[in-house]
Amino acid sequence: MTRVGLEPDLESFRSVARALIARGEAPGQVLFEEARGRQGSLLAAEPLPDAGTGPALAVPKAFLSLAELVACHREPGRWALLYRVLWRLTHGERQLLEVESDADVYRLRSLEKAVRRDSHKMKAFVRFRRVEREGQEHFIAWHRPDHLIVRHVAPFFVERFATMRWSILTPDACVHWDLERLTYGEGVPRSEAPEGDALEALWSTYYASTFNPARLNVKAMRAEMPKKHWATLPEARLIPALVRQAPERTASMVTPELEVSEASHFLPERRDLPALASAAKSCQACPLHERATQAVFGEGPLGAPVMFVGEQPGDQEDREGRPFIGPAGQLFNEVLARVGIRREDTYVTNAVKHFGWTGDEKRRLHATPNRREVLACKAWLEAEVAAVKPRMIVCLGATAAQTFLGPGFRINRSRGQVFETPWTPWWMATFHPSALLRMPDEQAREEARAHFEADLRRVAERLRSL
């Protein structure tokens, strides 16, 4: 058995291996001992007389780059493994590296892979902290790599941070860049590194905000960011709390805060249509009841297949207590007749049950209900939907549509489209008939009327197919 001593780096291995091959030392006969491991040992390794003077060996290029990485691995058996593969490469198996399922090659590749991964993690997880030294800024990081990769990775940091003075401290070695040269030193404990950096608060803010709690996947995170590196990552302190809060945060994304309709306090116990209509008369959920003559409730048979929802009663509706009987109601009736829908077969109501107006008693001017009034009244509308159980809802105008689908709904963009909603599988919005009466531009008015009629025609077709 030949015992050989070598420094734990590739250069030392190369010269030793060259000499061994020249002497024809078969791999099974050689024992490699690293310089540090040998210290204190009573057994001195044999000196190699011709070390470094053996003939240059022709080996595949791929072996050299592989050996360079494997040399960084902490595995003490790597030198013997490298030598065995080198021997086989130079003794009739030149193509050996191509056979990746060979046990030796597979082992070498595994070591290489571990070093690559560790180097990648060093590039990723080094966190510099800025300190001032003699008026100059200096960036210092502490990192704990698995393998002896500091020299291997240092050039990456030189390339990337050439204009900064920096140091990376590790337990095995330290590396410093002074804008011109790289210097190396002995390893140091973590306590040598500075604590904290003013920017870490900002970075933590970013880290917490960029996480989407609806996609929580702790396993994937841990696979890529092993816990042993967390100690040096300032953002890692946030992780436990972020994970804990995720379900709650997701729940608030999925079910937005429910708005409570004021009218729900006035709803009767029995929720059939006559009971609802009678209870609505005394509703005081919003200030509109103060100036309105009466609440105007919906009309139509129980189980009507389609429910039309307008905005709010007008002047005439307010006096007579029935929905859609004014000029807009007449236009509505006309178009319904033209497309072949009998109004008696439908349920007609408004999003807001009380007339809202400005001006004086002689000239009561319609005022579009505000969001608060619409919301206050919403409980009545929902109770009507629940009692009538229509299969289709057709909203006339933006106010009605927004009551169902939120303030983002735009009539101009989504008019005539059919949506599936929690209330009915077939939901559509179209113009309000009074909008058709008010449009000043004649051409626009004609177009809008045509659209309105076409939309109701679709409703009629759908009704026939039910």
Place this chain on the structure above:
Amino acid sequence: MDVRQKLQILADAAKYDASCASSGGKRKTLPGGLGSVEGTGICHSYTPDGRCVSLLKILLTNFCIYDCQYCVNRISSDTPRARFTPEEVVRLTLDFYKRNYIEGLFLSSGVLKSADYTMEQLIEVARTLREEHQFQGYIHLKAVPGASRELIDAAGKYADRLSANIELPTDGDLRRLAPEKSFATTGETMREIHARVEQSKAERQESPQAPRFAPAGQSTQMIVGATPTPDAIILDTASNLYTRYGLKRVYYSAYSPIPSSDVRLPAKSPPLVREHRLYQADWLMRFYGFSVGELAPPEQPDLPLDMDPKLAWALRRRDAFPVDVNRAPREMLLRVPGLGVRTVDRLLRIRRWHQVTLADLGRLRVSLTRVKPFIVTADHRPTVLLDSPRLAERVRPPPTQLSLFSSAVAARTGEL
């Protein structure tokens, strides 16, 4: 409002965007400059959703004149709003970069005033970084669909990657949920980027000094699960984008519920398994020679959730198996469930020197239970397994909730 508050709002607003890779470019540091770009991107951190942080991904502003229903920043949303100045973004990028938190910047924005005005603001950030600070880190800019040609040109001069978002898988989906957007407008912007990328490549072949244009190419993002569109159509759209505009990546982002969203959108946790299957299918189309019709045939237009799309294909096409590992061409080996591109390339090298056996496959870390029914090796020939009606059960991974279950447990206990 201070920078920290803005950062909170504008990073939060960007968290729904899936694309964040920093790969594909290459930049050497400049004398007196900061930063570099390596061919393979580096993920500097990971958030508890398992996604990496490689770039400072923020919006310049989340004010937006559009009303896309799936987007938390739509004009009708009551989300808190903020706006960075270009200088603030530059400062943050440089400060984060110097501490090695990030690889660079991924800057997007709500649409302010107009597509052109917004694009100008994004470009100003990139220009300042590149020209005034000699910053050589990675920059990914959103190309605002509909921005003018001159602005796209300028953006590509500074950015490593440009991306115009297709947003939804069909034009009909867009009409329904994003009325201001259309395939036509976004396509025009993508076409413009593609043309300039190609032109710059040609010029650089003539002279290596010719300026580069978005050297890491262009990508796009598509939201999945906000509309009922099936996987076959999603993959068709992706496939068209790859061929038509030479895209590097199509990102699929499972629709995440957004606060106070419209009832037209699903209010449930994102379909992450479906998103994962789409990425697998996308990969199979780009690197394995599969077509959309093979992965999502008309009679089954959605990818199965309980097995990967390649295995599902193999079970439908049992007549194509077994495949002889020692003789079959590369294209056929790539179709064997359980064999990836790297393994196939290794096998092709190994079989030049000796007959491949099951032991070889084992040492290459191939799952033997998975591949055995589909292959022939020097020492193995599948018996009746291929005809067995229980084949699917044998090769399918056990039905787990993927990582969702373990996350739920971790979430409950706070244990990591």
